[in-house]
Amino acid sequence: MMETVSVIIPVYNGEKYLRQCVESVLKQTYSQLEIIIINDGSKDKTALICEQLRHQDERIRVFHKPANEGLGAGRNTSLDLATGDYIIFVDSDDWIDPNHIEDLYQLLKRTDSDIAIANFTQYFEENGSYNIHLTEADYYEAVYSPQDWFAFQYGHGHNLSLCFTVPWCKMYKRSIFDTIRYYTDGFGEDDRTTWKTYLMADKIAYMHRSSYVYRVNATSMTQTADQGTVFQVGPIAERLEVLSLLGFDLSKEIAAYKWRAQINRDSKLKDGDMKAYRDLEFRMRLIEKYKR
Template sequence: MHHHYPLVSIIVAIYNIKTYLPQCIESIINQDYANLEVILVDDCSTDGSKQICDAYAEQDSRISVIHHTINQRHSKTRNDGLDEATGDFIVFVDGDDWLASDFISYMLHVITVTQADIAINLVNYTTRDTSQVPDAPIQMWTAEKTLTELLYPHLPVGVWNKIYRRDFIENNHLRFLDRYTAEGELFINTAVQYANRIGVGCHKAYYYRLNNAQSATTQYDVKQGTESTRVLREINNNLTIRTRSVLAAVNQHIWLNEFWTIRQIFGTRTQNKNAELLHNCKAYVRRHFWPVVVDEKRFSKRIKYFATGLFPIVMAKLKNLQFDISLHRDQLKHNIERKY
């Protein structure tokens, strides 16, 4: 291949997602950009995902498979992919998501035009929203602005829907740290602090699945709340960029997370078991809501945060009700699609 067709390494972390995996892999090998290295890391799946990986690797020489012999969770899985990768650029795809055919060519365009270490895309397709946005010009953001937007989080904090220069990852020794949750958030927030600048695209090309009932994002889990707050405090303690906007963003996110933990407690109906945690979260939400309200630019959110600060429990129950209804709707939609 000529040097102006850089090699892009795509790392897919896989664990028991047989139902969605073929769609994911097909969408990668059918990209309109062909110079790819696809690394499927199967974290000891027991549902037949492993066999699917092997079958695709046999068909397409660009695909290689790493099989774990014991389940090692997301961080180790992605790190193994990074250790194997030889491309000029790195892309992470979650195994239950899939790509539009121009995802790689678009992201490559953004990072090449801006000469940035990382490029991100502001918009995604989801199983709820499949309409494209009008094309917007590519922007260049500073590390500080990107960090602020990620910390709020006004942007998706996963490592997907982004592209990284591999030498940037290697030179800064960036790897995933093993945490119960939010290891991707920890990675991206750390990475942008090292970046020269960030290329920012605004063209939907990544399909983010909302209707996987097994996914961590669709289930109540109190530990998800507490651990995610722990990661945020870890990010906060290690910030190298500590401007007013960055600190306001991390403070708002921690506050939202304490509220989210209240939602997890009610969602799992464990108010008695988690009485002390509930008390602490409630106290935190009440004590710290004012700076969050003042800092928030969007009027509707400001009203919501104000109400949340005054009535954390009522608001938590309302939010859960809303969440359960939309999840139910997404799953109905998914079941209907499966039938046809």
């Protein structure tokens, strides 16, 4: 009997892209799927499209929220509803290659890993272009311990740092989320959550292949927010606290904290937020003083 993969798709005002996203999931070569669409209080035609899709395929389940609660809350609702053996996230304005789920499943199974990860291609909505950065000749597979994967995320090209952060382009054993839920108090739900899943894993498998298409458009939060909002220091500070308790090498995390603190310090100073500026300046000076 095939194991079930729960595909989680939160959506808010997604009438323009949702059908393309869901249809890419329906075309997967791996067919034992539970597709959970969370309509997060949309005000456009999203609810109608959700119901049309639900009647199109019995594998689709739809949950309509009465009000918009945010992406993290939508994922949490889906995790509570999911019954599959494995979890995959797909953002509602993205789409996946027909082999995406099967490739991740086969990678996870043959390496006996808890999380399987693929790479992704960027699609730029404004001019209809793709950022293709991987070829067949680039392909490799690797299996990492959590310690190795935390170290590997830094200093490599091919979107690997972003692959570390985002929840999509991955397959997780559902048990990974027994004690993990997504951050819901503002921007940064991925940055504050995905790293926790790696710590709950014993082995993390990576394939250097792109099978997920990430749509970049002018209205996305990462495009419109300032750098201080996108690269907050809070997630790194939380990681430093946890990783220090576990005895991980902190050198690369401290370097990441310094880089983010510099961005945030300048942003706070520009906005005239002197309290936040002095707090960050205090930490930066301590790091320099003790040569970390």
